[in-house]
Amino acid sequence: MSGTEVDPPTRPTTRPGVRFGQVSFVWRPRVVLVTLSLAAATFLMFCVSIAVGDFRLGLDRVIATILGRGDAVDEFVIMDLRMPRALAGLIVGIALGVSGALTQSLARNPLASPDVLGITGGASAVAVFLVTVSGGASAAIAGSVGLSTAALAGGLGTGLLVYALAWRRGIDGLRLILIGISANAVTQAVTTWLLATADIRDVARAQAWLVGSLDNRSWDEVRVAFWCTLVLMLVVVAIAFQFKPMHLGDEVAAGLGVRYVAVRAVLLLCAVLLAGAAVSAAGPVPFVALVAPQVAMRLVGTPTPPLAASGVLGALLLIGADLVARTALPVTLPVGVVTAAVGGPFLVYLLVRANLRQRA
Amino acid sequence: MVGSRRVAGMTGVTLRETAPARPAPATADVRRRRLVGLCVLLAALLLATVASLAVGARALSPSEVWHGLFAASDPDQRRNEIRLIVQTVRLPRTVLAIVAGIALGVGGALIQGYTRNPIADTGLVGVNAGASFAVATAIAVFGFAEPTQYVWFAVAGAGVAGAVVFGLASIGRGAGDPLTLALAGQGVTVFLAAMTTAVSLSDKAAMDALRFWNAGSVAGVGFDVIWPVAGLVALGSTAALATLPALNLLGLGDDVARGLGVDIVRTRVIGIVAVTVLAGAATAACGPIAFLGLMVAHVARYLTGPDYRWLVPYAGLLGALVLLACDIVGRVVVRPGELDAGVLVAVLGAPSFAVLVWRGRIKGL
Numbered sequence: 001m002s003g004t005e006v007d008p009p010t011r012p013t014t015r016p017g018v019r020f021g022q023v024s025f026v027w028r029p030r031v032v033l034v035t036l037s038l039a040a041a042t043f044l045m046f047c048v049s050i051a052v053g054d055f056r057l058g059l060d061r062v063i064a065t066i067l068g069r070g071d072a073v074d075e076f077v078i079m080d081l082r083m084p085r086a087l088a089g090l091i092v093g094i095a096l097g098v099s100g101a102l103t104q105s106l107a108r109n110p111l112a113s114p115d116v117l118g119i120t121g122g123a124s125a126v127a128v129f130l131v132t133v134s135g136g137a138s139a140a141i142a143g144s145v146g147l148s149t150a151a152l153a154g155g156l157g158t159g160l161l162v163y164a165l166a167w168r169r170g171i172d173g174l175r176l177i178l179i180g181i182s183a184n185a186v187t188q189a190v191t192t193w194l195l196a197t198a199d200i201r202d203v204a205r206a207q208a209w210l211v212g213s214l215d216n217r218s219w220d221e222v223r224v225a226f227w228c229t230l231v232l233m234l235v236v237v238a239i240a241f242q243f244k245p246m247h248l249g250d251e252v253a254a255g256l257g258v259r260y261v262a263v264r265a266v267l268l269l270c271a272v273l274l275a276g277a278a279v280s281a282a283g284p285v286p287f288v289a290l291v292a293p294q295v296a297m298r299l300v301g302t303p304t305p306p307l308a309a310s311g312v313l314g315a316l317l318l319i320g321a322d323l324v325a326r327t328a329l330p331v332t333l334p335v336g337v338v339t340a341a342v343g344g345p346f347l348v349y350l351l352v353r354a355n356l357r358q359r360a
Numbered sequence: 361m362v363g364s365r366r367v368a369g370m371t372g373v374t375l376r377e378t379a380p381a382r383p384a385p386a387t388a389d390v391r392r393r394r395l396v397g398l399c400v401l402l403a404a405l406l407l408a409t410v411a412s413l414a415v416g417a418r419a420l421s422p423s424e425v426w427h428g429l430f431a432a433s434d435p436d437q438r439r440n441e442i443r444l445i446v447q448t449v450r451l452p453r454t455v456l457a458i459v460a461g462i463a464l465g466v467g468g469a470l471i472q473g474y475t476r477n478p479i480a481d482t483g484l485v486g487v488n489a490g491a492s493f494a495v496a497t498a499i500a501v502f503g504f505a506e507p508t509q510y511v512w513f514a515v516a517g518a519g520v521a522g523a524v525v526f527g528l529a530s531i532g533r534g535a536g537d538p539l540t541l542a543l544a545g546q547g548v549t550v551f552l553a554a555m556t557t558a559v560s561l562s563d564k565a566a567m568d569a570l571r572f573w574n575a576g577s578v579a580g581v582g583f584d585v586i587w588p589v590a591g592l593v594a595l596g597s598t599a600a601l602a603t604l605p606a607l608n609l610l611g612l613g614d615d616v617a618r619g620l621g622v623d624i625v626r627t628r629v630i631g632i633v634a635v636t637v638l639a640g641a642a643t644a645a646c647g648p649i650a651f652l653g654l655m656v657a658h659v660a661r662y663l664t665g666p667d668y669r670w671l672v673p674y675a676g677l678l679g680a681l682v683l684l685a686c687d688i689v690g691r692v693v694v695r696p697g698e699l700d701a702g703v704l705v706a707v708l709g710a711p712s713f714a715v716l717v718w719r720g721r722i723k724g725l
Contacts, residue, residue, distance in 0.1 A: 111477055182710035189710075287550045338554075340553065347543060
């Protein structure tokens with residue numbers, strides 16, 4: 001016993017562990033605190049986003065109505081008119097944030113994002129094709145299943161094709177990303193070429209679709225995205241405990257009992273499908289999936305992108321940007337533009353701050 | 361860069377007191393293979409150059425090309441026409457394709473080396489987004505409509521964005537540390553891309569011009585633009601080549617590199633400025649050509665191995681070859697129209713690259 005009395009100064013600092021039956025994890029107060037604050041801020045932003053509009057509502061009435069105790073008028077305005085938009089922002093933000101965190105972690109590359117997995121590129125190419133090429137087939141497709149559905153099918157098709165091509169006795173992060181970048185380059189070239197040869201009026205319509213939007217969401221679109229995201233999130237949460245050791249490398253993860261081939265394959269598929277769910281609800285909103293995990297990582301203070309905080313931060317960014325775009329700006333801008341205009345500089349600020357601190 | 365000569369060979373890192381008088385047979389063999397590869401690439405580039413002068417809406421024979429290149433004005437109308445085609449249309453775009461291809465290839469290899477990131481592309485230093493934003497602004501605010509008018513805005517935009525990225529990445533500890541550089545570049549790129557979208561959504565003329573500019577083409581630019589660009593590319597390439605031995609050592613990690621006598625900050629500053637100049641010059645003249653730098657850097661790494669002293673020249677030549685070939689193909693596939701080289705780089709290059717990746721030929725850094 002006396003040996004352990006002498007040892008402590010040389011021991012690494014340890015953190016208290018928490019154990020509930022089979023489940024155990026390390027207690028990191030800052031992670032929990034920051035994630036909960038972000039969640040609270042997101043909920044507040046969600047309610048403010050519902051409250052603000054042509055017909056102003058108090059926050060108390062919004063919360064009461066969400067909890068099912070509002071009057072009929074409030075219920076109509078909130079649940080039928082404004083809720084789909086706010087909910088779409090929430091779902092898309094969470095889906096993109098988590099998808100980005102998964103991709104960046106599994107590829108071990110901060111530049112990776114689901115954008116390079118082909119989903120958004122494929123969806124964009126199909127949508128632009130349907131908008132700009134006016135002809136029998138494309139008009140028929142757009143008319144029968146709707147532009148968004150057709151685009152989503154194109155995006156998922158491209159994403160799954162990339163995934164299948166990257167499959168060689170399991171999924172390798174770098175291989176997936178490089179093939180995804182190739183697919184993205186092709187779809188982007190096709191999009192560019194279609195835009196360059198199209199009629200200028202169609203170009204404006206296509207551009208509007210290309211940056212993603214939360215305008216005029218209906219419950220139908222939101223419902224599909226909601227259930228998809230929910231199911232995928234459950235899968236991710238179920239595997240999340242296997243996920244953490246994978247940051248230490250395949251060998252260490254295998255030594256710790258992680259079936260890393262299966263875990264990586266399932267989680268990357270989840271990342272692809274989550275990005276697809278986001279596209280189905282809002283179109284290809286750019287940058288959120290790239291910026292949210294990196295910002296979340298720096299706020300929470302973890303060495304790798306945290307899943308929960310990335311999702312919550314994505315939602316906060318998206319809903320906040322949507323609110324700013326609707327109310328504060330003189331011109332109407334799509335939500336993706338505002339998200340990027342805020343998120344990009346904020347990421348740079350966090351980087352610079354960290355670098356200045358390290359010198360001090 | 362003391363020691364780099366011995367370190368960078370295939371045999372590894374042993375710094376012996378008695379260096380072998382002659383390189384081991386395996387090393388000599390590798391070196392010969394690399395030299396032969398370099399010559400093959402040069403020969404292919406030469407062939408592509410001749411083809412580029414000969415192929416087009418009006419096909420010319422090699423002798424006609426020769427005549428068109430070197431003849432002064434000719435009384436015979438047909439031959440004079442050929443002379444005009446070669447000297448004012450085909451020669452500029454051929455020279456630009458080679459210059460821009462070298463710039464993007466060298467830039468792509470360098471940025472992957474300095475960020476230590478296998479998916480870094482030349483656009484990462486912010487120059488593509490900066491140039492696009494400057495073009496959009498030039499059109500929306502000043503009403504410029506002709507490419508010759510806004511090309512200098514593109515130069516300025518690329519330069520300013522590159523300088524901002526570099527400045528942000530070098531604040532505080534360790535100038536140009538790989539992760540900071542990559543993320544600062546990404547942050548600035550994201551911001552500028554959003555601003556460009558905002559401008560183009562609110563200004564029809566800007567949107568109209570940007571959709572052509574975005575395609576990336578080597579056609580339609582005269583020598584008044586090409587010579588300054590070529591000068592910048594020559595400067596950038598020279599600076600880049602000078603840092604290659606040190607870049608090899610940086611790949612071993614900062615501490616090892618410092619121990620071997622590398623001035624880390626100076627190397628990174630020179631290297632990143634070189635990338636910015638190269639990518640900025642190419643982007644300003646051709647528009648944003650994505651993917652080329654990333655692709656040829658990986659293919660060059662597959663051909664030469666990780667030694668940057670070989671990898672970078674290979675990447676430059678490959679870049680020139682690919683861009684020139686794509687420009688030639690673009691002239692003939694959709695006659696009588698043309699397909700932009702930037703589009704074809706992606707449409708033809710990306711699937712070939714994906715096949716290489718799929719067959720396990722492309723490795724990380």
